[in-house]
Amino acid sequence: MSLKTLSEFNWSVMTPEFIILGVIALLTLLDLFLPKRVDRRILGWLSIAGIVAAIIALASLLGTEPTSILYDTFTLDMFGKAFKLLLLAGAGLVMFLAVSYDAKDGMEEYRGEFYYLFLTALLGAMFMTSSGDLITLFIGLELLSISSYVLAGIKKHNLQSNESAMKYVINGGISTAITLFGMSYVYGLTGSTNLAEIANKLSAVVDGQQAYLLGIAFLLIFVGLSFKLASAPFHMWAPDVYQGAPTPVTAFLSVVSKTAGFVIVIRILISVFYNAAPSGDGSSILFKMHDYLAFLAAATMIIGNVVALKQTNIKRMFAYSSIAHAGYLLVALTTLSANLIFSVWFYLLAYMLMNLGAFAVIQVVTEKTGSAKIADFAGLYRRSPVLAVTMGILLVSLAGFPGTAGFIGKLNIFVGAFYGEPHYVLASIMIAATVVSYFYYFGVMTQMFFRPARDESKFNLPFGIIVVLIVAVVGSVLFGVAPNIALDFLNKL
Amino acid sequence: MNLHAVLTILVFSPLLGIVILAFMPKQAEKLIKVVGLLATVPALLIAIAAYLHFQWGKDLADFAVSTSWIQFRGMGGVPEPFFSVNYELGLSGFQLVLVVLTAVVATLSALAAAKFVKKEWKGYFMLFLLLEIGMLGVFTAENLILFFIFFEITLIPTFFLIGKWGYFEKEKAAYSFLIYNGLGSAVLLIVIMILFGKTGTTNIEMLTKIIADPSAPLSGDLKLGLLISLLIAFGVKLPIFPLHSWMLKVHVQAPPSVVMIHSGILLKIGAYGLIRFGMGIFPEQFKTLATLIAILGVVNLLYGAFLAFIQTDFKMVLAYSSISHMGIVLIGLAAMNEAGVQGAIFQVISHGLISALLFFLVGVLYERTDTSLIENLGGIAKGMPIAAGFLLAGAMASLGLPGMSGFVSEFMAFLGLFKELPWIAAVGTIGIIMTAAYLLRAVLGMTYGKAHREFTGVLDLRGVELIPVGVLMLLIVLIGVFPSVLSSPLQTTLETIMLGLGG
Numbered sequence: 004m005s006l007k008t009l010s011e012f013n014w015s016v017m018t019p020e021f022i023i024l025g026v027i028a029l030l031t032l033l034d035l036f037l038p039k040r041v042d043r044r045i046l047g048w049l050s051i052a053g054i055v056a057a058i059i060a061l062a063s064l065l066g067t068e069p070t071s072i073l074y075d076t077f078t079l080d081m082f083g084k085a086f087k088l089l090l091l092a093g094a095g096l097v098m099f100l101a102v103s104y105d106a107k108d109g110m111e112e113y114r115g116e117f118y119y120l121f122l123t124a125l126l127g128a129m130f131m132t133s134s135g136d137l138i139t140l141f142i143g144l145e146l147l148s149i150s151s152y153v154l155a156g157i158k159k160h161n162l163q164s165n166e167s168a169m170k171y172v173i174n175g176g177i178s179t180a181i182t183l184f185g186m187s188y189v190y191g192l193t194g195s196t197n198l199a200e201i202a203n204k205l206s207a208v209v210d211g212q213q214a215y216l217l218g219i220a221f222l223l224i225f226v227g228l229s230f231k232l233a234s235a236p237f238h239m240w241a242p243d244v245y246q247g248a249p250t251p252v253t254a255f256l257s258v259v260s261k262t263a264g265f266v267i268v269i270r271i272l273i274s275v276f277y278n279a280a281p282s283g284d285g286s287s288i289l290f291k292m293h294d295y296l297a298f299l300a301a302a303t304m305i306i307g308n309v310v311a312l313k314q315t316n317i318k319r320m321f322a323y324s325s326i327a328h329a330g331y332l333l334v335a336l337t338t339l340s341a342n343l344i345f346s347v348w349f350y351l352l353a354y355m356l357m358n359l360g361a362f363a364v365i366q367v368v369t370e371k372t373g374s375a376k377i378a379d380f381a382g383l384y385r386r387s388p389v390l391a392v393t394m395g396i397l398l399v400s401l402a403g404f405p406g407t408a409g410f411i412g413k414l415n416i417f418v419g420a421f422y423g424e425p426h427y428v429l430a431s432i433m434i435a436a437t438v439v440s441y442f443y444y445f446g447v448m449t450q451m452f453f454r455p456a457r458d459e460s461k462f463n464l465p466f467g468i469i470v471v472l473i474v475a476v477v478g479s480v481l482f483g484v485a486p487n488i489a490l491d492f493l494n495k496l
Numbered sequence: 497m498n499l500h501a502v503l504t505i506l507v508f509s510p511l512l513g514i515v516i517l518a519f520m521p522k523q524a525e526k527l528i529k530v531v532g533l534l535a536t537v538p539a540l541l542i543a544i545a546a547y548l549h550f551q552w553g554k555d556l557a558d559f560a561v562s563t564s565w566i567q568f569r570g571m572g573g574v575p576e577p578f579f580s581v582n583y584e585l586g587l588s589g590f591q592l593v594l595v596v597l598t599a600v601v602a603t604l605s606a607l608a609a610a611k612f613v614k615k616e617w618k619g620y621f622m623l624f625l626l627l628e629i630g631m632l633g634v635f636t637a638e639n640l641i642l643f644f645i646f647f648e649i650t651l652i653p654t655f656f657l658i659g660k661w662g663y664f665e666k667e668k669a670a671y672s673f674l675i676y677n678g679l680g681s682a683v684l685l686i687v688i689m690i691l692f693g694k695t696g697t698t699n700i701e702m703l704t705k706i707i708a709d710p711s712a713p714l715s716g717d718l719k720l721g722l723l724i725s726l727l728i729a730f731g732v733k734l735p736i737f738p739l740h741s742w743m744l745k746v747h748v749q750a751p752p753s754v755v756m757i758h759s760g761i762l763l764k765i766g767a768y769g770l771i772r773f774g775m776g777i778f779p780e781q782f783k784t785l786a787t788l789i790a791i792l793g794v795v796n797l798l799y800g801a802f803l804a805f806i807q808t809d810f811k812m813v814l815a816y817s818s819i820s821h822m823g824i825v826l827i828g829l830a831a832m833n834e835a836g837v838q839g840a841i842f843q844v845i846s847h848g849l850i851s852a853l854l855f856f857l858v859g860v861l862y863e864r865t866d867t868s869l870i871e872n873l874g875g876i877a878k879g880m881p882i883a884a885g886f887l888l889a890g891a892m893a894s895l896g897l898p899g900m901s902g903f904v905s906e907f908m909a910f911l912g913l914f915k916e917l918p919w920i921a922a923v924g925t926i927g928i929i930m931t932a933a934y935l936l937r938a939v940l941g942m943t944y945g946k947a948h949r950e951f952t953g954v955l956d957l958r959g960v961e962l963i964p965v966g967v968l969m970l971l972i973v974l975i976g977v978f979p980s981v982l983s984s985p986l987q988t989t990l991e992t993i994m995l996g997l998g999g
Contacts, residue, residue, distance in 0.1 A: 421690055434686060445671070488564070
């Protein structure tokens, strides 16, 4: 590749990524050269500024036609723009949580890393949304994963944090290996790593044995990626990691990392397998694998919701809740309806708002009480009506009640499930699972509003937390009452 | 005059109260109560104005409003909306009377709450007003999604109102309310989504037309299945035996002002749904199930009546009495003729008023004497003659004394069923006798029963407390004496339903 070709690429479509990369470089250097006594929190604010700049850069790119550079390994299309925006917004909110995070033990020396590792993870996720090649897709995935492993264990002297990082690395390694193994089949069958080319070649596959191999490849890739989604069968890491990791990291894993997981799943499912190996009646591998997907979706919803009922630790409960939400999103994937991308995107948007808001409250309460027991939410309404009502609204949205974004998100998925060929069983399981979720979401409400407080001390809300709470609540209600704002926006991309 | 905004203002008028309350200090007890009460007044005035509008011979269709709200589009910029939900409110005669009932009971309940609620008035009234929005929305929604949204909106405030301001076992009651109703609405959502998926619309009027069309893409079995699902979904709400256990807990544990709303209006959503969606959209299938529904109605009637007879707590008597009276709604519906359906609707309204009255009185008695056990309240007539008088009058209305609303509805419902299924109706009449028996046993036991304690020094009904009882009693008698105040708005609704039933 000569210098001339390099300079001819339309590099401007990568501006958001470059900004994040630049900020990462700047932060590493600053962290190295700044004297020890300087509060590293400043790095956190710098990362927020970087993310805002990246969002602005992305906004200026919204109008551009789909562009591919670097021989199709990087594509900025409607899908990429929509999900990149989601990732940036999610990571920005997480950074607000991170700058307000006051670790009790073992964090002081690593404060700097704490900020820029979020950015490297974000960069990996952003590359995944835009990549048109298995290699870059995989590298993005690894960048995200490895940064997350370190983040989970960043509280070096904390046993739980260490345990969670260890479990995360081991499980993550296994799942990545499985994904890679599946991808190797795809490469073996097509001889290419370019997604468009793979899709092209696969649509010509008619041989039964090759189709069989493809089926295995599909299952391997999907099962491996279910680790990132925190869905069955690779969901077991979530409760331990969520519990042990610092709260901003937990929030990051549950929102940004999960969004990235869905990004890669959709990229691979839609572009590679959608038309792969069509049989006589024109149904591709993806449609033949439909029952497996449905089974995994159902299992994820049931496991997530049922096990969440028994949790006494709020972070563990939210881990299972996040598994359950991954299950709902898988329902949208399974049904493969015409509004698939819309419903997944909107649901992830709603989920980001309500989950990050909830984690902001969790962070404040757990820091104050020093434990993460659900029982420690008792009497929150007396101690801080604002926090309790905010959490109440977010929980209502998580439970999917009307008037909130969570409801519209679920409605989207239902519409997809019943349109065309209806998926009665899967949709019924989803609705029943939602009712089960009332138990644990309202269990927290019971504590906050009905139970007496153990001590009456008030809360001081740091600025970062206030920002997250306002964005979360306003967004949840706004997109619940006027969802067309988001839907029209997406339609214009 | 443009009246399209009227319904929106009607439904969302309590929102103003919520916003004002949000900015008020917690301790300003008096002011909070005044604002909470006043916030229910605009809806009441608009509802009454709408009723007068109708009585002056104007068309209720003037109020209909429809604008696009949510549009989901397909992938890749497909121009056609893939799925759209409109914001559609409307008012038919049936909806009108329910809206008036809701507005009246809501205002009276707010008045009662000012009396009965002892703590955290601010939170109470904000939730209460949210609940009112939900109820008004349920009765004016013109498409199923909107109906469902308002329906769910009623769940959350009710959960909190029961769980926070209720009596001893309030949390259990709140949970069982949430889960039963959550399951009911889950079933409802599935029905709505299947209907949407098959027909592409959720507008009630359009659905009725599409499904009546024999070329509709729904098989008879599917329609029957959908109707049975609706019967379950609304059966939880009504409640139909054996889905009733949650409702007993709520009636006993919730604060009196909430029970007034709950028994007076929320239960009626079940009846409304059955009539408007069950009977309105699936008339053919409703005919198939008529016998089953009649039997369910008689079971409800008798089960409620027999169990009410052996209760020692007056609240439980009233709770079982509600089950029993909702049986009459089913009996009227199962008749599938004009008298029966009219009786069912009359019973909905009449029971709404009577139960609100009786539960208010129970609340007063409990507040004064710390008990609602019939035995302990013996001889209350001596201490509280006015309250005892209204209690007796309310019981008379409930057991169907001619000249009061209960009589009209029971009479018509049974008249209807005797025409169609005389044997079942005959069994059902035992229930009427039982009703008289349990109500007289309970009320006479309290008013003139053996006194276990002196009620001297116990305050009788007084001041503002006389307003709810007075207004409710007046309406009960008004409907009993001039049934046309109800039957004239219902005329067109009944005609539409009869048309759907093909007779």
